Amino acid sequence: DVKVTQSSRYLVKRTGEKVFLECVQDMDHENMFWYRQDPGLGLRLIYFSYDVKMKEKGDIPEGYSVSREKKERFSLILESASTNQTSMYLCASIESGHSNQPQHFGDGTRLSIL
Amino acid sequence: AQSVTQPDIHITVSEGASLELRCNYSYGATPYLFWYVQSPGQGLQLLLKYFSGDTLVQGIKGFEAEFKRSQSSFNLRKPSVHWSDAAEYFCAVEPLTGGGNKLTFGTGTQLKVEL
Structure with a gap:
């Protein structure tokens, strides 16, 4: 069974800090995604990656960057955290192409910026 | 741009x-179309x-969905x-x-069940 693990369930940081959210998947999936979830807005795509060292912007990349040095790990970076980045962050992975499989999600990291 | 509408915020x-x-x-x-569920x-x-x-x-848990092309x-x-x-x-x-397997989500429907 596919396992997507997000390193922290809850995280509290201060304004201006550099914040790292980590995501690891154990199924050798090529594609990985970071979403942000806010009430009334659903899930919005921040960044995604098709392979190691490859990344593409999603719909709301401002204020974020990502790193994918190894295939199984996809990190989301808040360069200088701000209060409007308080949110739930979800990571997902999927085998590339259309293999009749859905995206698999982690349990999320609830991030609070004070 | 593609969009997904879930007209009911709460049910x-x-x-x-x-x-x-x-x-x-x-x-x-x-x-491709999907339904996901998120428990608290x-x-x-x-x-x-x-x-x-x-x-x-x-689907799982006794759910089903019907695709109607004419009504999107x-x-x-x-x-x-x-x-x-x-x-x-x-x-x-x-x-x-x-699309590179990218998903576009609706804004969600919160379901409350009264006993």
């Missing part, structure tokens, strides 16, 4: 009653998906709701080609 049903959650999409061609404090779990073929799709809809149904179905439900679409 309350009594346990044992039937349920229908609405989802409409706007896209040039029929995309959890990630998203796939309920069912439509890729092609039979337009009535069966993919509504989720359950004949008899259980208290444990209380959660948030998300409809999502993925383009058939060139």
Whole structure:
């Protein structure tokens, strides 16, 4: 069974800090995604990656960057955290192409910026 | 740009009653269609998906969804709701080609079940 693990369930940081959210998947999936979830807005795509060292912007990349040095790990970076980045962050992975499989999600990291 | 609309933000049903959650999409061609469920404090779990073929799709936990091309809809149904179905439900679409497996989500429907 596919396992997507997000390193922290809850995280509290201060304004201006550099914040790292980590995501690891154990199924050798090529594609990985970071979403942000806010009430009334659903899930919005921040960044995604098709392979190691490859990344593409999603719909709301401002204020974020990502790193994918190894295939199984996809990190989301808040360069200088701000209060409007308080949110739930979800990571997902999927085998590339259309293999009749859905995206698999982690349990999320609830991030609070004070 | 493609979009997904879930017109009901909140729905309350009594346990044992039937349920229908609405989802409409706007896209040039029929995309892949998904329903996910999120229990409090959890990630998203796939309920069912439509890729092609039979337009009535069966999923887990007794849920089903019907794809209607003419209405650009993919509504989720359950004949008899259980208290444990209380959660948030998300409809999502993925383009058939060139989308890189990217999903576009609706804004979600929060389901409350009255005992």
